[in-house]
Amino acid sequence: MSRERVLVAMSGGVDSSVAAALLVEQGYDVIGATMKLFCYGDEVPDRPCCSLDSIDDARRVCEGLGVPHYVLNMEDAFGRDVLQNFVDEYARGRTPIPCVRCNSFTKFRDLLAKADAVDAQWIATGHYAQARGGELFRGLDPAKDQSYFLWGIDRAVVSRMLLPVGALTKAETRARARALGLHVVADKAESQDICFVPGGDHTVVLAKHLASGDAALSRGPILLSDGRKVGEHEGFARFTIGQRRGLPGGYAEPMFVTAIRPAERAVVIGPRDELLGRGIIAREMNWLV
Incomplete structure (x- = not known):
């Protein structure tokens, strides 16, 4: 009997790496995919996600799990749906939340289109939230719950989402990473800032686009x-x-x-x-x- 296929969005961090490993354990046919969202220039500092090193970390994790890994060029979609909106909102005097836009469009809607292209029934990420029957719920750990950042996702997309670490705490995720031999990412620092904003100064981005x-x-x-x-x-x-x-x-x-x-x-x-x-x-x- 053929296994159900899942396309896992892998940032190169511990959460998405453990998500992929858990799905392999559960018997899914896993494909890892890292999305390249913008041009990695000198002005973007090293960070736990969204860098060339992170792409390499995701590749190494997939290699260790024995699953394929691909890099998806999503720069055009990200620029249109997320980056341009970021600039436009600030120009209107409003403060945007680009992570919500990215999840609503690039990371889930567009990822699902890529999943269809490889005949994958599911998409998965390392978000701390839970999806059941097309409904979105908070992650089990209230200190790490990320359901807020997923509020804009269409229900049809939610019905095909798997969120394997949503029932874990961050400490449990790191422990699972060590137990699974994911030493590349087990103790990797968390990403806190907006991925495309160098040094936390959003005006640098605005000055380039206005x-x-x-x-x-x-x-x-x-x-x-x-x-x-x-x-x-x-x-x-x-x-x-x-x-x-x-x-x-x-x-x-x-x-x-x-x-x-x-x-x-x-x-x-x-x-x-x-x-x-x-x-x-x-x-x-x-x-x-």
């Missing part, structure tokens, strides 16, 4: 809620709602960014209570439970 003199990175006023000007900034895209760092001082209480007004190039600041609102506008609702 026109010279774009309003998002141009000088503008810092205002109080009553309209009084209390300073200037070097671009509203450097700020996010709730931010404290980089604001004028000398106030009796801590000040926060309470609003960003792109049309005026203005950043509005105020005390904590001015962060409160009476409602919320939610877009792109997706019911997965």
Whole structure:
């Protein structure tokens, strides 16, 4: 009887490596795939994921498991669906979450298309969440739960997802990696930053993709809620709602960014209570439970 085939997205980290190993243990016909999402230039520092070294780590893990490994060039799709959206949102005065976009499109929707091309019934990743019958659930370990970052995935995709480490804690995942002989990744550091943002400074990315003199990175006023000007900034895209760092001082209480007004190039600041609102506008609702 033929085994069910699964295409596993492998970042070169411990979570996706253990996911692949567990699926091999469970009898699946596993194919490992590492997605190359952007050009790895000198400005992108070494990191636990999304580097040439990580691709090599994923290859070595697959070699040890006795399964094939492929590198998928997803630069065009990632640039269109994730990177351009990242730039556009900052230019509109909003703070994007590119990991959600990447999961919603590149890492799952586009990966599923690749799975269909190799006759794989399933796709899998190393996310700490659980998928059952087309429904998405939190990971068993509340400290590592990543279901939030998967909220945008279509239900049809969720119905073909396997998330093998979703029922493990991080410590258990590392222990399984050691027990399975995955020494290449067992103690590898976790990735914390946005993969394509060098040094955690998102304005470097914006400066490369926005026109010279774009309003998002141009000088503008810092205002109080009553309209009084209390300073200037070097671009509203450097700020996010709730931010404290980089604001004028000398106030009796801590000040926060309470609003960003792109049309005026203005950043509005105020005390904590001015962060409160009476409602919320939610877009792109997706019911997965």
